[in-house]
Amino acid sequence: MSTKLRMFTRMMSSSTRVPQVCIVGAGPAGFYAAMRLTKKLANVHVDIIEKLPVPFGLIRYGVAPDHPEVKNVINQFTKVAQQDNVNFYGNITVGKDVTLPQLRQNYDAVLLTYGAEEDKELGIQNEDARNVIAARNFVGWYNGLPSDKDLQVDLSNDTAAVLGQGNVALDVARILLSPIDKLKKTDITQHALDALAESKIRNLYLIGRRGPLQVAFTIKELREQLKMKDCSTIWRESDFAGVADVVANLPRPRKRLTELMLKSLEENKLKKEDTNSKRLYPIFLRSPNKFITDKDNVVKGIELFENRLYGKGNVEEQKCVSTNEMELLDCGLALRSIGYKSVSIDEELELLPQGMVNNDKGRIWDAHPRLAKMYAAGWLGTGPVGVILHTMGNAFQVANMMYEDLSKLPRSRARGGFEEIKRILRNEIVDWEGWSKIDRYEIEQGKKMGKPREKICDIGKMMEIAYS
Ligand code: FAD
Ligand code: NAP
Numbered sequence: 001m002s003t004k005l006r007m008f009t010r011m012m013s014s015s016t017r018v019p020q021v022c023i024v025g026a027g028p029a030g031f032y033a034a035m036r037l038t039k040k041l042a043n044v045h046v047d048i049i050e051k052l053p054v055p056f057g058l059i060r061y062g063v064a065p066d067h068p069e070v071k072n073v074i075n076q077f078t079k080v081a082q083q084d085n086v087n088f089y090g091n092i093t094v095g096k097d098v099t100l101p102q103l104r105q106n107y108d109a110v111l112l113t114y115g116a117e118e119d120k121e122l123g124i125q126n127e128d129a130r131n132v133i134a135a136r137n138f139v140g141w142y143n144g145l146p147s148d149k150d151l152q153v154d155l156s157n158d159t160a161a162v163l164g165q166g167n168v169a170l171d172v173a174r175i176l177l178s179p180i181d182k183l184k185k186t187d188i189t190q191h192a193l194d195a196l197a198e199s200k201i202r203n204l205y206l207i208g209r210r211g212p213l214q215v216a217f218t219i220k221e222l223r224e225q226l227k228m229k230d231c232s233t234i235w236r237e238s239d240f241a242g243v244a245d246v247v248a249n250l251p252r253p254r255k256r257l258t259e260l261m262l263k264s265l266e267e268n269k270l271k272k273e274d275t276n277s278k279r280l281y282p283i284f285l286r287s288p289n290k291f292i293t294d295k296d297n298v299v300k301g302i303e304l305f306e307n308r309l310y311g312k313g314n315v316e317e318q319k320c321v322s323t324n325e326m327e328l329l330d331c332g333l334a335l336r337s338i339g340y341k342s343v344s345i346d347e348e349l350e351l352l353p354q355g356m357v358n359n360d361k362g363r364i365w366d367a368h369p370r371l372a373k374m375y376a377a378g379w380l381g382t383g384p385v386g387v388i389l390h391t392m393g394n395a396f397q398v399a400n401m402m403y404e405d406l407s408k409l410p411r412s413r414a415r416g417g418f419e420e421i422k423r424i425l426r427n428e429i430v431d432w433e434g435w436s437k438i439d440r441y442e443i444e445q446g447k448k449m450g451k452p453r454e455k456i457c458d459i460g461k462m463m464e465i466a467y468s
Pocket of ligand 2: 121122163164165166167168169171208209210214215216217221287337338339340384385386387
């Protein structure tokens with residue numbers, strides 16, 4: 001019997017009943033909620049169930065490889081998982097290997113933190129053409145997500161376009177334009193590194209449907225792009241008409257971001273000669289109408305509509321409307337980066353058009369009050385926006401509410417917890433010890449290549465190592 005199981009059995013046999021909590025998804029929301037719950041309730045047992053054999057969600061598979069400092073939160077999460085009253089069970093897909101009603105029958109509370117697994121689509125002609133790629137898949141490819149390891153990315157054309165102007169768009173632009181020597185020292189997957197080393201991309205368009213006052217990326221990420229070695233950022237002066245006039249009245253983060261764009265635009269004008277070999281071209285007020293393809297159905301351009309802004313008041317809330325003016329932009333790779341969306345894993349869950357599950361401040365409406373209470377946190381509950389800090393705040397808030405509910409739990413209704421779930425499962429489970437073996441193996445492989453880690457991208461191989 002493992003130490004954790006012994007501890008759990010001891011707790012179960014004591015006079016106070018231990019509330020059983022199941023968290024679905026081992027990303028930041030799941031870990032932060034487990035952290036808060038176990039801090040507030042000494043007497044609680046938390047099982048974190050994860051689809052992949054490995055934990056950490058978008059910290060591992062989203063955060064850019066050249067931002068290692070962001071991934072330090074993993075150390076905090078590791079401490080949470082090592083607590084006696086917390087278990088990690090990887091390689092279990094809720095909705096497939098075990099159902100939501102089965103979890104609800106065997107736990108006092110079920111917290112869903114399974115994130116946003118799909119991306120939004122433009123819904124335009126030829127979106128399925130070759131080399132029109134979702135940024136989500138491209139990110140998964142360079143970060144080693146098993147389902148994206150075989151993505152076909154052709155980097156042989158000198159021009160690419162990214163549709164969308166959020167931080168994910170800037171991440172993928174930066175990875176495509178970064179000097180390869182910089183990427184070599186990161187945990188980017190070797191297959192991506194090899195492909196990027198051969199990349200011919202020199203020009204990258206970053207296309208936004210609204211104006212400079214509405215960009216969704218943030219100042220730190222833009223500053224990083226502006227400082228990139230061997231890469232110039234070229235703004236179109238016409239896009240900035242009237243912007244300087246309103247900048248003084250903008251709220252502070254937006255003001256500083258806009259000032260930085262205006263400063264960069266002025267610096268470009270003063271530059272006599274551009275000796276850099278790569279260029280990023282932000283383009284504003286353009287919406288894609290359709291992708292143009294060649295005879296082999298490979299993208300070779302994008303037809304863009306010119307847009308106008310309308311709406312008074314807060315500039316960030318201004319909307320855009322397309323005019324009849326059209327522009328054709330040549331490119332051999334197009335990345336759609338217009339946001340993520342959640343999926344439903346059970347008919348009990350209603351998805352809202354904003355790409356999140358219907359909930360009230362984290363509480364999911366209970367159609368079956370006799371079953372465990374159900375909650376949502378993180379991107380699944382808030383929609384697919386916000387940095388880790390926002391996700392943390394939301395997970396803490398939902399965990400506080402769960403604590404209130406669990407404190408009032410009737411003593412009589414003991415739940416089976418994972419012991420019961422194990423009887424249902426047909427697949428092999430990866431526990432924290434199994435993940436630790438994968439972790440050590442990846443770090444060792446990385447060392448040989450001068451990288452912090454070389455991720456295993458194959459589930460079979462992960463399982464082999466976890467069970468070695
Ligand atoms: P996720 O991190 O997506 O975790 C969800 C987990 O649930 C995953 O492990 C998934 O495998 C699992 N899961 C899914 N379906 C199931 C199922 N059916 N059963 C069981 N488990 C399941 N924020 C920053 O602060 N800094 C950054 O640099 C940064 N970079 C980012 C880069 C990208 C490309 C993206 C998309 C986001 C980035 N963010 C960044 C935002 C940050 O990643 C999110 O705020 C955070 O990850 C959301 O956490 P979450 O737990 O809700 O979802
Ligand atoms: P996002 O910030 O919501 O940006 C989405 C972009 O797509 C916006 O420019 C949006 O324009 C555009 N868009 C949406 N629908 C469109 C359509 N139909 N046609 C054309 N353009 C469209 O989403 P994200 O970039 O996926 O990022 C998600 C979250 O993760 C954000 O909170 C982000 O800050 C965070 N993140 C952080 C980091 C970091 O801290 N380094 C890195 C990556 C991600 P409109 O504004 O006009 O809608």
